Amino acid sequence: MARVVLLVPSSTYRAAAFLAAAGELGVEVVVASDKPMAPLARASSLVVDLDDPDAVTRALVDYDAWHPVDAVLGVDDRGVVAAAAAARALGLPHSPPAAVAGARDKLVMRQRLDSAEVAQPSFVAVDPADEAALRRAGGTVGYPCVVKPTTLAASQGVIRADDPGALVAAARRSADIARRAGVPADQPLLVERFVAGAEVAVEAVLDRGVFHLVAVFDKPDPLDGPYFEETIYVTPSRLALADRDAVTTTAAAACRALGLDHGPVHAELRVNAGRASVIEVAPRTIGGLCSRTVEIGTGQRLEAIVLANALGWAVPAASRHRAAGVLMLPPPRPGRLESVDGVAEAEAVPGIVGVSITVPVGSLIAPAPEGARYLGFVHSQGLTPHDAEAALRVAWRHLTVRVVDPQDP
Numbered sequence: 376m377a378r379v380v381l382l383v384p385s386s387t388y389r390a391a392a393f394l395a396a397a398g399e400l401g402v403e404v405v406v407a408s409d410k411p412m413a414p415l416a417r418a419s420s421l422v423v424d425l426d427d428p429d430a431v432t433r434a435l436v437d438y439d440a441w442h443p444v445d446a447v448l449g450v451d452d453r454g455v456v457a458a459a460a461a462a463r464a465l466g467l468p469h470s471p472p473a474a475v476a477g478a479r480d481k482l483v484m485r486q487r488l489d490s491a492e493v494a495q496p497s498f499v500a501v502d503p504a505d506e507a508a509l510r511r512a513g514g515t516v517g518y519p520c521v522v523k524p525t526t527l528a529a530s531q532g533v534i535r536a537d538d539p540g541a542l543v544a545a546a547r548r549s550a551d552i553a554r555r556a557g558v559p560a561d562q563p564l565l566v567e568r569f570v571a572g573a574e575v576a577v578e579a580v581l582d583r584g585v586f587h588l589v590a591v592f593d594k595p596d597p598l599d600g601p602y603f604e605e606t607i608y609v610t611p612s613r614l615a616l617a618d619r620d621a622v623t624t625t626a627a628a629a630c631r632a633l634g635l636d637h638g639p640v641h642a643e644l645r646v647n648a649g650r651a652s653v654i655e656v657a658p659r660t661i662g663g664l665c666s667r668t669v670e671i672g673t674g675q676r677l678e679a680i681v682l683a684n685a686l687g688w689a690v691p692a693a694s695r696h697r698a699a700g701v702l703m704l705p706p707p708r709p710g711r712l713e714s715v716d717g718v719a720e721a722e723a724v725p726g727i728v729g730v731s732i733t734v735p736v737g738s739l740i741a742p743a744p745e746g747a748r749y750l751g752f753v754h755s756q757g758l759t760p761h762d763a764e765a766a767l768r769v770a771w772r773h774l775t776v777r778v779v780d781p782q783d784p
Contacts, residue, residue, distance in 0.1 A: 377445045377686050378403040380435060380461070382425055382454030385410045388733055389450055392666060394418055396678035402686070405438070407431070409453075423457075428472065431457035432464045439465055446685035448638070452479060452528060455658050468583065468687065474634030475658045481525040481565055484633060488653060491632030494625055495653045496568040500525075503550035503564045506543055512566040513542045519569040521600070522546050524553040525562060529662065531747040532556075535569055535600025542566070545601075552745055572647030574598050574654070575612060577626045577640070578661055578669065578677065580684045584636040586627035587690070589680060590669055591619060595764055604743035607767055608665060609700040609760045610672055617649045625651035639681045664731055664752040665701050671728060671756050672699035700763035702753040702771055704732075709741040710778035715750060720773040726766030729754040730774075739781060750776060 379397065383390045385408045397404045406412060407421040421438065423431045435444060447462040447469070449455035456476045462469030477483040485498045499512035513520055513536070522545045523533040532552040536542035546564055554560055576592040591612040594605060612619055626642045633656060641661045643654040660666055666677040674694030683690050704715075715732045722730050732751035740746060753770050757763035 376401060376403045378405065378442065379446045379448060379682060379685065380405045380407055380421075380438075380444050380458075382423070382431065382447070382449045382458045382461075383408045383412070384425060384451050384453045385412055387451050388664070389660075389662075389666075392664075392676065393448075393450060393678045393682070396676045396682055399676070400679055400682055400688075402682060405442075405444070407435070407454075425453045425457055428457040428460035432461045435461040436464055446682070448681065448685055449659060451662075452657070452659060455479065459658075468637045468685065470581070470635045470637050470658060474636075478633050478635060478656055478658050479526065481523065481655070482563065484656060485565065485567075487634075488629055488632050491628070493628050493632050493653060494651060496521075496570050498565055498567045500563040501546075501566055503546045509543050509546050509566070510539045513539050516566055516568040518542075519600070521567045521569050521603075522549050523565050523567070524549060524556075524558055525565055526558060527553060527556055527747070528657075529747040530603040530605065530743045532744050533603045534744050535602075549744065556747070569600070570645040570647075570652045570654070572645040572652075573614065573618075574643065574645050575614065575622055576608060576661065577622060577642040577644065579626065579630075579640045579642070580680060580690070581630060581635060581637050581640060582684055584631075586623075586630060586640075587684075588623055589675075589677065590672070591622060592668070593760065602743045604705050604746075605703055606705060607700060607702050607764060608668060609698065609764045609767075610668060611698065611760060613760050614646065615649075618646045618651070621649050621651040622646050625653060626656070629653045629656045638685065663703060663749060664733065664754075665703070667729070667752075667754055668699045668701045671754060672697055698757045698760040698763040700755045700757075700760070700767050702755075702767040703749040704751045704753065704771075704774065704776070706740040706742045706746055706750055706778065707776050708778055709745065710739070711781050712736055712738050712740050712750065713777040713779045716775040716777065717773040721753060721770035724766055724770045724773065726755045726757050726762060727753060727770050728756050730770070740778065 449458035534545040
């Protein structure tokens with residue numbers, strides 16, 4: 376039986392989907408996490424420091440000597456660099472660790488895409504405490520612009536600014552968010568030109584340099600700022616054929632520019648009049664419980680595709696073709712989550728196939744740009760993308776999120 380090591384942060388709730396896919400494929404799983412996790416079916420476990428690739432590599436080389444490993448995968452951002460380093464040491468297919476690390480740093484990503492002349496917004500890295508430099512950066516990239524930390528995800532700290540004064544205020548807020556998230560105080564911010572147009576997400580796998588598209592997701596709610604909290608994804612995309620081709624071609628070019636050549640890829644792009652521009656490329660699968668949308672639409676688990684690719688096996692074929700969508704339920708305001716009401720009513724909406732509230736009652740929550748997690752996920756299916764989207768909007772109207780001030784009992 377093939378054996379795969381999954382590097383899994385203890386805070387994730389994505390391990391279950393990989394374990395289910397491994398069970399379907401007949402693959403043994405070893406879960407390597409930063410702390411002991413609750414017992415997981417069909418999985419052995421290791422405790423490793425996900426932020427120390429060298430330590431993870433030593434641990435997995437030692438493990439492989441007694442229990443041969445056939446693939447190593449990072450499930451979330453924290454594990455991808457260590458997974459690439461360990462796979463290299465074990466002689467397994469992988470993207471170069473330096474390429475994976477570069478994709479995790481938005482400034483390095485921008486620099487590498489710029490060197491390869493891949494379409495992207497103009498950008499400047501700047502010290503957020505240097506007001507004069509911020510104003511110069513805004514003048515260089517033009518307005519409107521977007522300020523963002525270089526190592527956060529899920530739209531955390533990402534703020535649009537339409538003039539120099541707004542840019543200074545946005546940078547101050549973004550830097551404060553980054554510091555509270557544990558980012559070193561000396562890390563620069565990116566100031567980028569705001570790119571107009573429809574935004575899409577691309578899910579793909581790379582097989583020794585060959586780009587295999589899995590799905591293109593439309594984001595039907597405009598992401599024009601001042602904050603960039605995502606809500607709805609729908610697939611298949613309703614973009615014009617020329618725009619879909621531009622998205623796929625540009626995403627593949629970005630992977631080559633970054634040096635990524637094996638494993639899962641999640642990319643965000645903007646497209647307008649046949650021209651696509653890269654917003655971000657991540658060497659991992661889509662976040663949260665969004666991957667279920669691929670299975671609803673195609674019958675293929677995204678995690679099974681990724682596992683098969685890692686093991687060098689044939690990717691499972693699609694067994695159906697239907698539209699599918701996901702709502703990422705955003706927090707309405709900062710505070711303590713008291714309840715999410717209307718779940719049963721949302722589940723009863725025609726076309727809805729699941730409602731999962733993933734944040735426990737009592738948790739502190741906040742919307743973007745301070746927050747970095749959604750309250751839950753609603754999945755839909757339909758004959759057309761319009762049907763899948765419409766079902767999500769009806770279900771969303773049934774959900775009432777109750778938030779109280781943090782000091783309230």
